[in-house]
Amino acid sequence: MSAANNTEHWASRIGVILAVSGSAVGLGNFLRFPGQVAQNGGGAFMIPYFIAFLLLGIPICWAEWTMGRYAGSRGYHSAPGVFGLVSGRPAWRYIGVIGVLIPIVIYMYYVVIESWCLSYAFSYLSGSISLGADPSAYGTESGKFFTATVGAAENGLASHGRVHASVWWWAAVFVINFFLIYHGVAKGIETFCKFAMPVMSLCAIIVLVRVLTLGTPNPEFPERTVLNGLGFMWNPKPPKGSDDWMAALTNADVWLAATGQIFFSLSVGFGIIINYASYLRKDDDVVLSGLTASSTNEFFEVCLGGLITIPAAFVFLGASGAIGGTFGLGFNTLPVVFMYMPGGEFFGFLWFFMLFLAAITSSLSMLQPAIAFLEEALGVGRKTSVLFLGLLTMFGSLFVMYYSEGLVALDTMDFWVGTFLIFILATLQVILFAWVFGTDKGVREAHEGAQMRLPRVFPFVIKYISPIYLLTIFVFWCREKLPDYIQTLTGGGVALYTVGVIGATFALLVVVTARGGNRWRAEHEPI
Amino acid sequence: MTLAGWIFMIGSIAVVVSLLVFCYYNVLCAPDKADHMHGRFDVDTPDLEKKHI
Numbered sequence: 001m002s003a004a005n006n007t008e009h010w011a012s013r014i015g016v017i018l019a020v021s022g023s024a025v026g027l028g029n030f031l032r033f034p035g036q037v038a039q040n041g042g043g044a045f046m047i048p049y050f051i052a053f054l055l056l057g058i059p060i061c062w063a064e065w066t067m068g069r070y071a072g073s074r075g076y077h078s079a080p081g082v083f084g085l086v087s088g089r090p091a092w093r094y095i096g097v098i099g100v101l102i103p104i105v106i107y108m109y110y111v112v113i114e115s116w117c118l119s120y121a122f123s124y125l126s127g128s129i130s131l132g133a134d135p136s137a138y139g140t141e142s143g144k145f146f147t148a149t150v151g152a153a154e155n156g157l158a159s160h161g162r163v164h165a166s167v168w169w170w171a172a173v174f175v176i177n178f179f180l181i182y183h184g185v186a187k188g189i190e191t192f193c194k195f196a197m198p199v200m201s202l203c204a205i206i207v208l209v210r211v212l213t214l215g216t217p218n219p220e221f222p223e224r225t226v227l228n229g230l231g232f233m234w235n236p237k238p239p240k241g242s243d244d245w246m247a248a249l250t251n252a253d254v255w256l257a258a259t260g261q262i263f264f265s266l267s268v269g270f271g272i273i274i275n276y277a278s279y280l281r282k283d284d285d286v287v288l289s290g291l292t293a294s295s296t297n298e299f300f301e302v303c304l305g306g307l308i309t310i311p312a313a314f315v316f317l318g319a320s321g322a323i324g325g326t327f328g329l330g331f332n333t334l335p336v337v338f339m340y341m342p343g344g345e346f347f348g349f350l351w352f353f354m355l356f357l358a359a360i361t362s363s364l365s366m367l368q369p370a371i372a373f374l375e376e377a378l379g380v381g382r383k384t385s386v387l388f389l390g391l392l393t394m395f396g397s398l399f400v401m402y403y404s405e406g407l408v409a410l411d412t413m414d415f416w417v418g419t420f421l422i423f424i425l426a427t428l429q430v431i432l433f434a435w436v437f438g439t440d441k442g443v444r445e446a447h448e449g450a451q452m453r454l455p456r457v458f459p460f461v462i463k464y465i466s467p468i469y470l471l472t473i474f475v476f477w478c479r480e481k482l483p484d485y486i487q488t489l490t491g492g493g494v495a496l497y498t499v500g501v502i503g504a505t506f507a508l509l510v511v512v513t514a515r516g517g518n519r520w521r522a523e524h525e526p527i
Numbered sequence: 528m529t530l531a532g533w534i535f536m537i538g539s540i541a542v543v544v545s546l547l548v549f550c551y552y553n554v555l556c557a558p559d560k561a562d563h564m565h566g567r568f569d570v571d572t573p574d575l576e577k578k579h580i
Binding site: 014044046227228231234236288291298302306452 | 528535543
């Protein structure tokens with residue numbers, strides 16, 4: 001099957017919007033965002049956050065939607081094909097390989113986290129989660145439950161001579177993902193997202209109402225009210241060594257955190273939006289649809305994520321309990337909160353089921369770019385490409401699960417692919433759109449079938465502001481994070497093996513791209 | 528919760544909800560593409576009719 005013969009399309013406009021927003025809404029909206037706000041200036045964080053949304057998130061999003069539809073209407077659906085066509089230079093196909101590598105590798109560990117969510121949801125539903133009778137030990141017990149659930153105590157897939165339970169949960173989630181993706185863009189992804197997104201919203205709203213009506217649940221701590229919980233997150237806070245919260249706006253860390261949150265939350269630079277947009281028809285709108293998908297993501301992040309997690313943790317655990325990273329807050333702190341909360345088992349189930357839906361709509365979106373790539377480059381059908389991708393991701397995922405001690409493999413993949421390469425790909429995409437494709441041509445293409453026009457300032461922003469902004473943040477981020485991870489690599493061990501797996505996957509994709517180049521040259525106009 | 532905290536929280540939510548409502552209103556209330564298409568019998572061609580007469 002040639003790329004040109006691939007006639008898959010979205011069945012409806014609302015379907016593609018829900019699929020793209022489902023791809024963007026994930027654990028980060030509910031767990032990472034509130035922690036970032038509380039730790040980086042409180043309400044003051046929202047100023048750099050919205051500036052990054054306007055200058056970075058939305059412009060890159062529009063560029064990806066436009067390039068995806070442009071190439072899709074010419075028969076290209078994978079990042080290498082899209083990059084080759086848009087640039088008119090074959091070398092860009094190899095740069096586009098990053099746009100396939102990122103979703104594949106992220107899927108390898110994301111599906112593992114997704115299985116934790118389903119496992120927790122089932123534990124609440126069946127009443128099998130118990131943190132003991134002593135409230136003072138809830139925190140410790142919650143940590144032990146997490147370690148036992150994910151198998152983080154030691155490496156390997158077995159425990160006490162039997163396959164670890166986490167492996168069965170992972171297998172179930174893995175099969176669900178591939179069952180859905182096998183049914184294609186419209187019948188698989190779109191149909192599922194049309195069901196999952198409203199259910200996810202409903203679950204989140206029920207939990208939100210529960211949290212906002214908690215009042216002052218513990219009379220021993222009258223200051224632990226919902227209002228103070230909201231204040232803990234939203235009150236603007238001065239940085240260390242200052243009394244004025246406005247000083248937070250001159251703090252580089254606050255800008256770095258806000259920009260990073262927008263950047264990772266909107267799923268730009270993942271290679272996913274380009275692929276999803278390639279299934280639009282030539283005269284389908286991209287401007288309003290792109291903005292709608294982004295605003296849906298923001299709704300889940302600011303209006304739901306921003307009002308649930310931190311206030312819930314604050315009213316039961318106080319200020320010290322309301323701070324934590326994504327995993328700490330989600331899988332250690334919140335189970336303690338549900339122990340205290342009236343009807344905690346029910347709300348715990350709703351919460352983790354909602355996280356599971358948020359995760360599966362994201363993980364599905366990570367598979368489709370790779371399937372499109374294999375179909376195009378190797379000229380194989382969906383069944384073969386699903387089988388090939390299934391074997392590849394199964395190997396990577398089992399690698400992550402095997403090296404589960406301290407979650408080192410997962411953390412290494414998340415750093416080098418889920419963060420570092422995303423910055424690289426986003427920057428390259430901006431350069432491709434603004435400097436190679438050209439902003440004039442890009443704007444004309446975006447306006448084809450558009451229901452609203454791009455702002456007049458868009459060409460200037462995407463050509464100058466977005467790349468400079470991205471590179472500046474990237475340099476600061478590298479200075480802060482890179483030395484530690486390079487140090488870890490030089491120590492060898494699991495981190496080095498993980499980079500080896502990433503490198504081997506990249507090499508495999510380069511070989512497939514080279515083979516695809518011959519096919520593309522033979523079947524299409526030269527790119 | 529301080530006054531500034533209220534302003535940031537309500538302001539942020541208002542911005543996001545306004546954007547969301549604007550987008551979904553335009554997406555859902557926009558005329559469907561099918562509305563712009565006409566079947567061949569809907570197309571009025573009076574000049575041809577006159578010719579036949």
